[in-house]
Amino acid sequence: MSKTGFYIASKSYLITKGLESLLREIAMVEIVGKSDSSFKLLENILNKESDFVIISEDMLDPQTKSDLKKYFPYKNKPTLLYLKNSRGYEKAESFFCDSINLYLSKNELLKELNEIIESKKPAGKTSSKSSNLSEREKIVLRHVAMGLTNKEIGEKLFISIHTVTTHRKNITQKLGIKTVSGLTVYSIINGIINLEEVSK
Amino acid sequence: MADLIHLNYLLISVINRFGINLGFGDKSVQEVCQEHDVNLDFFLEIVNSFHDEDYLPEEHLQDFSVGLITDYLSKTHRYYLDVKIPELEKLIIMMVVECYANNKHATLLESFFREYKNELIAHTKREDEKVFPYSIATELAFLGKDNSLIESTAPGGYSIQEYSSEHDDIESKLYDLKNIIIKYLLPTGNQSLCSKVLTELFNLEKDLNDHSRIEEKVLIPKVLLMEKKLKTMK
Ligand SMILES: [Fe+2]
Numbered sequence: 001m002s003k004t005g006f007y008i009a010s011k012s013y014l015i016t017k018g019l020e021s022l023l024r025e026i027a028m029v030e031i032v033g034k035s036d037s038s039f040k041l042l043e044n045i046l047n048k049e050s051d052f053v054i055i056s057e058d059m060l061d062p063q064t065k066s067d068l069k070k071y072f073p074y075k076n077k078p079t080l081l082y083l084k085n086s087r088g089y090e091k092a093e094s095f096f097c098d099s100i101n102l103y104l105s106k107n108e109l110l111k112e113l114n115e116i117i118e119s120k121k122p123a124g125k126t127s128s129k130s131s132n133l134s135e136r137e138k139i140v141l142r143h144v145a146m147g148l149t150n151k152e153i154g155e156k157l158f159i160s161i162h163t164v165t166t167h168r169k170n171i172t173q174k175l176g177i178k179t180v181s182g183l184t185v186y187s188i189i190n191g192i193i194n195l196e197e198v199s200k
Numbered sequence: 201m202a203d204l205i206h207l208n209y210l211l212i213s214v215i216n217r218f219g220i221n222l223g224f225g226d227k228s229v230q231e232v233c234q235e236h237d238v239n240l241d242f243f244l245e246i247v248n249s250f251h252d253e254d255y256l257p258e259e260h261l262q263d264f265s266v267g268l269i270t271d272y273l274s275k276t277h278r279y280y281l282d283v284k285i286p287e288l289e290k291l292i293i294m295m296v297v298e299c300y301a302n303n304k305h306a307t308l309l310e311s312f313f314r315e316y317k318n319e320l321i322a323h324t325k326r327e328d329e330k331v332f333p334y335s336i337a338t339e340l341a342f343l344g345k346d347n348s349l350i351e352s353t354a355p356g357g358y359s360i361q362e363y364s365s366e367h368d369d370i371e372s373k374l375y376d377l378k379n380i381i382i383k384y385l386l387p388t389g390n391q392s393l394c395s396k397v398l399t400e401l402f403n404l405e406k407d408l409n410d411h412s413r414i415e416e417k418v419l420i421p422k423v424l425l426m427e428k429k430l431k432t433m434k
């Protein structure tokens with residue numbers, strides 16, 4: 001099995017060093033690159049083959065934000081992780097898939113990182129974890145299985161067609177099922193909808 | 201010829217499509233092909249492309265006539281519909297009873313597969329009744345033999361481009377079926393039957409991939425080229 005590659009993007013020397021030494025303690029992880037300036041950050045990230053990019057708050061100037069927005073989260077690799085600065089609730093930018101908290105203890109951090117790495121492993125390689133759909137995805141799947149079009153789903157859930165398509169892509173990738181009838185069978189087997197609802 | 205089968209047993213079904221039966225002793229591929237009136241070069245290209253997915257026979261295969269290519273494709277359709285699909289249907293019905301006796305949802309597999317079967321029937325029917333006759337007619341016109349056939353096989357005009365853009369994939373549903381069996385249903389009984397069904401599904405999917413590849417990478421470009429040249433000839 002290949003190693004999981006991390007890229008670290010932070011201006012802070014302490015944060016970078018801290019993350020490096022932390023990541024070294026996780027099996028099958030390697031650091032493929034780092035950057036201490038936000039100049040051309042997107043380009044630098046895309047140049048390195050990484051699975052995850054940890055970005056700290058100080059990197060997010062307006063230019064970098066707009067660069068990242070164009071690529072993420074539509075590009076499914078690498079996954080961007082937000083290193084947040086506070087313990088409280090803080091809404092991360094939409095291009096981040098997940099966040100980690102700067103002030104966690106070492107054990108907590110290791111646990112979180114391990115969970116994040118596990119959850120991103122491609123289907124088939126790991127256990128049922130990869131088929132864990134988010135609540136939102138389950139709702140979308142429910143509607144797909146009932147035979148609604150993307151447009152109808154968008155209208156029902158008050159989200160754009162584009163968002164519906166992104167959800168559907170993720171669902172297909174997580175479950176390994178491409179067709180609507182296949183998704184319907186999956187939904188019935190897993191109790192996401194019941195048979196009576198479909199036959200209506 | 202026997203060595204060929206030892207090399208890749210999946211080729212048994214391919215040689216059947218050419219009308220070649222087992223029991224060929226130590227005869228060479230050439231001898232067997234001669235005996236059954238099979239075009240040796242064509243046979244070798246088909247076998248190579250089936251055996252090795254990275255082998256790109258497109259260019260070589262385009263040297264053969266549309267008649268030869270569509271004949272092989274049609275025979276492959278027959279093999280799917282007359283042999284593979286009924287076989288699989290039986291296996292799946294058995295599997296629902298024997299492998300998932302306690303799972304009330306397992307019968308969904310049956311209806312799912314039936315739906316797939318109907319899709320495949322419609323797909324191949326359109327190719328056999330419309331696309332292939334039109335392709336052959338285009339070739340005849342191109343060779344300067346008979347221009348009238350195009351109109352009669354495709355009244356109102358048709359272009360292979362149309363087929364190319366509508367040509368839907370017939371593998372996705374099989375892929376889904378495989379994953380449902382592999383990932384989402386817990387067999388309570390006969391495990392070996394499950395493996396058998398899966399093996400069959402994998403094989404059929406591979407076969408279909410190879411088949412679609414010939415349609416898309418060989419037949420379509422070839423007919424497209426003839427259409428273009430026919431237009432400039434007018
Ligand atoms: Fe076909």
Ligand SMILES: [Fe+2]
Nearest residue numbers: 323327412415
């Ligand atoms: Fe086809």
